[in-house]
Amino acid sequence: MSNHHQDKATFLERLIFNNRPVVILLCTLVTLFLGWQATQIRPSTSFEKMIPLSHPFIQNMLEHRNDLSNLGNTVRISVEAVNGDIFTKEYMETLRQVNDEVFYIPGVDRAGLKSLWSPSVRWTEVTEEGFAGGEVIPQTYDGSAASLEELRNNVLKSGQIGRMVANNFKSSTVDIPLLESYPDPNDQGKLIKLDYRQFSHELEEKVRDKFQAQNPNVKIHIVGFAKKVGDLIDGLIMVVAFFGIALAITLVLLYWFSWCIRSTISVVSTTLIAVVWQLGLMHSVGFGLDPYSMLVPFLIFAIGISHGVQKINGIALQSSGADNALTAARRTFRQLFLPGMIAILVDAVGFITLLVIDIGVIRELAIGASIGVGVIVFTNLILLPVAISYIGISKKAVERSKADAVREHPFWRLLSNFAHPVVAPVSVVIALSAGVAGFWYQKAHLQIGDLDQGAPELRPDSRYNQDNDFIIKNYSTSSDVLVVMVKTGAEGCSTYETLAPIDELMWTMQNTAGVQSAISLVTVSKQVIKGMNEGNLKWETLSRNQDVLNNSISRAEGLYNTDCSLAPVLIFLEDHKAETLKRAVAAVEAFAAEHESEDRKFLLAAGNAGIEAATNVVIAKSELQILILVYICVAVMCLITFRSFGAMLCIILPLILTSVLGNALMAWLGIGVKVATLPVIALGVGIGVDYGIYIYSRMESFLRAGLPLQEAYYETLRSTGKAVLFTGLCLAIGVVTWVFSAIKFQADMGLMLTFMLLWNMFGALWLLPALARFLIKPEKLAGKQGGSLFAH
Incomplete structure (x- = not known):
């Protein structure tokens, strides 16, 4: 370019470089304010932000949430007796204390809390005089040998073996339903949002650490969405350490690249300012840091360094032919602002396309990333050249740039x-x-969804995955539950016309690969009918007599709602791998298509496996859509630009x-x-x-x-x-x-x-x-x- 052309300044260039003190003052004030905001940001997530709320499965689950007990956001604690079994005075006392301790942890839905100590956990048996039953742990329990023997008999009659009590009698569980928000103890009119990290820490401190130290014969295992997210947030706090390592490596390599400590510090400082602005703006709009958006600050750092390196490289090249640092900075700004601006716009448009995915954490990530690349316009495209115009480039860097401008480069010639x-x-x-x-x-x-058991986000040898493996190996009901909601008219769930298809659905699912077992009110109904007929196995079937059916399901607590218009079928899966979920959902949908009627609907899906299945469907639908949108946006921006x-x-x-x-x-x-x-x-x-x-x-x-x-x-x-x-x-x-x-x-x-x-x-x-x-x-x-x- 000619010198005349080089010195033709645009309006934006004159506005910025003729008011450099004002630019620096404004950036300083904004940095102080957003820096204060950034210090307020906290790890934050919620159950509903992690799921696709508009998917039919999730809408069905949320619509009938009040009719589904313990089938949403739950945590399961297994208390293991390391030596011996659960039928000892010491073990039962520890289990009682665990139950009581958990009861008072904020965020627990206390009405739904269940363990062997819960009055709602009962046993039933058939006697010569009819049915007899009571609480599994009776009011007369005193820890004596006789009461422990009675407890053993009650457990055997409770139907909880493999569910609440391990198959080998060496552990039992405490099932904990959670509230997304709960009343503030100090202000009952105010709701507090469940803090998953704090909740996870309370489980560790008040349950695992406390009771394992108190009773060496006890080992605690904890699984559930809230515990997994808590562990993820704890692990991702280490992102700060990795960010520090990346920062140190960048400083060293940037100095090696530029041979100028002033420009190195300028690039890194302005890029860190961009990260601070991004975090501050995220807090200002009400966002926190969840396990997935913690990736965003590093991405902003990466994009900022990319643009910053182009700027100092351009200033170094211009310095050899410029009278001073201000002229070199202005010429570089003139040359690189537009391509940098276009690149940032393309970045932002690409990130914004993620908003089409109906999952809260991804949408927040998209907004956070777009905010981040937006602030790079001010920090790396404007503030950086203004700062360099004051401090300049070292003579060593300028001389090196001059030498590079005239000598032959064999490596570049080869490329x-x-x-x-x-x-x-x-x-x-x-x-x-x-x-x-x-x-x-x-x-x-390439598959959609998880390809491993447990929590694939964590290492296979992590404590959470070891706990999950313990649950799978010792209980007949895994932590992966797919719930089919059978919806009828009022009082319609107890009719033979409804129970017979439910029975057939259970048989179909139990013969589907990847399914462990299935239970519903039919399970209880058959047991009660058998019991009313002297325990004869020939009578373990559904009766066509409505009075018999009504009587038989009266003991199926939690397996139908108050007006008997909804009956959940709980399908326990071996895992939540993508193929397992796809197979199970396909089997239910095929069955529903054949057996649904105007009065009877088979609705998918609740349970953690149902949520995973819905998420997989949304991801499968969005994957190609996202890529197409990203490339259309990038293509349009490039066409407009070039x-x-x-x-x-x-x-x-x-x-x-x-x-x-x-x-x-x-x-x-x-x-x-x-x-x-x-x-x-x-x-x-x-x-x-x-x-x-x-x-x-x-x-x-x-x-x-x-x-x-x-x-x-x-x-x-x-x-x-x-x-x-x-x-x-x-x-x-x-x-x-x-x-x-x-x-x-x-x-x-x-x-x-x-x-x-x-x-x-x-x-x-x-x-x-x-x-x-x-x-x-x-x-x-x-x-x-x-x-x-x-x-x-």
Whole structure:
């Protein structure tokens, strides 16, 4: 560019650089305010934010929530007798104390709390005089040998073996339903939202630690959504440590890149300011940090560093021909503000597309990420060059930049061969082959949902997964429950016309692979009818006499609602793997299609497995939709920016290849597409598009100057290319440390983000110039000043 052209300032440039003190003062005030707001942000999540509220399964569950006891958000504590069995005075006393301790923990739905000590847990038997029954632990219990023997007999008659009492009699459970919000003890008119991290800590301190220390013969196992989320939040607090490691690595590598401590500190400081603004704004709009949005601050840091490196690289290049730091900063701002702004807009639009997923945590992540990239406009595109205009670049960095500007670079010359007429077709063929192979592999092996038992977000050897494994091995009813709600008219659930199909549904599900067992009011009805006929097994069936049926279900407490219009069927699954849920749901839907009538509906689904199944359906539907929306938005922005269909394809095709290969990598690593992983696919595109926009915009300016494609690409690599290469490597080195996290999903995301950062960078450097050989006509650009928004 001519000196005359270089010195033509835009209105925005004059507004910013003619008022530099005002810019710095405003940024300082905003940083102080949002920094204070950021200190108020806390880990926060809720049960309803983690589920797709508009899905029919979830709407059915929420509509009948009051009729479903202990089938929503629950925690299950198993108290194990390490030596001997549960029928000892010491064990029963510990179980009573655990029951009482849990009763007073805030957030517990005390009316639904159940253990052997609960009056609602009863036994029933048939005698010569009819039915007899009572509380499993009678009022006369005193811990003596006689009362313990009576307790053993009561447990055997209670029907709780395999459910509340382990099959080997070495443990029993306390079932704890939770409230999403509960009255403030100090102000009954105010509701307090359940804090999952605090609740998890109270379970650890007041139950596990306290009673295992008090009684060495007892071991506590705790499972449930709230406990899993609490453990996740605890583990993800370590994100701060990994963020610190990434920051240290970035500082070292950035200094090695720039040879200037002033610009290094400026880039890192302005990027940290962006993170502070993002956290402060999230708190200001009422968001907290959940296990998934904790990823967002690092993404903002990564994107900020990417833009910051481009800025100091540009200022260093301009300093060799500028009179002072202010002139170099202004010229760099003029040259890079528009491509940086376009890249940030594309990032934001890409993140906003995540709003189409009807899951609260993903929507908050989308809003948080969009806010974050928005503030980068002010911190890294405006504040950074203004700050550098005051402090300047070190002489050592300027001299190095001057030397780089005139000497030949063998490495960049080698990479420029990617644009060579012979190499470019080979690159395109390799990329096409990799894309086809990756697409075939992901179609064959990528699954929606969890692929492991327990909590796949945690390590297999984590305490939560060990506790879950204990429950699966020792109880007939696992913690994975799919609930089918059989809806009838009032008093309709007790009729033979309703009970017979329920019986058939249970038989169908018990003969479906992956199902452990099933229970409903039919289970109780058959037992009672058998008992009324002297326990004869021939009578363990449904009667057609309505009076007999009415009498038989009267003891099926909790298995139908007050007006007998809803009867849940509890289907206990071996696990909540994607295939298990898909198979079970398909079996229920096929059965419902055949047996439903106007008076009888089989509604899916409640229970944690029902929620997982609904979430999987939403994720499966959204996965392709999200990618299509992201790429449409990126494509439109690139078309508006470059006004060239070929330029748009040069930028977007490497990103599509990264997405395909990223999905194939997930399939190969055994990672399913779920709430934790789906956002990374879209976020990876957002980070990667920056590379392509910076490289293409710079290369286009050289093509307009009349340089051949390969030479234009060589000059691009000498200026912008090294910043892209450095950014990709620097951020990948920082994020790869996540593989050491105690949280498995964070380790998985570390691998995925490392791959996407590196491959997006490599795709921009390798595939973009090869595609340009076929899609761009350099001779048509030469000498032209119109067309692209970057042209002057």
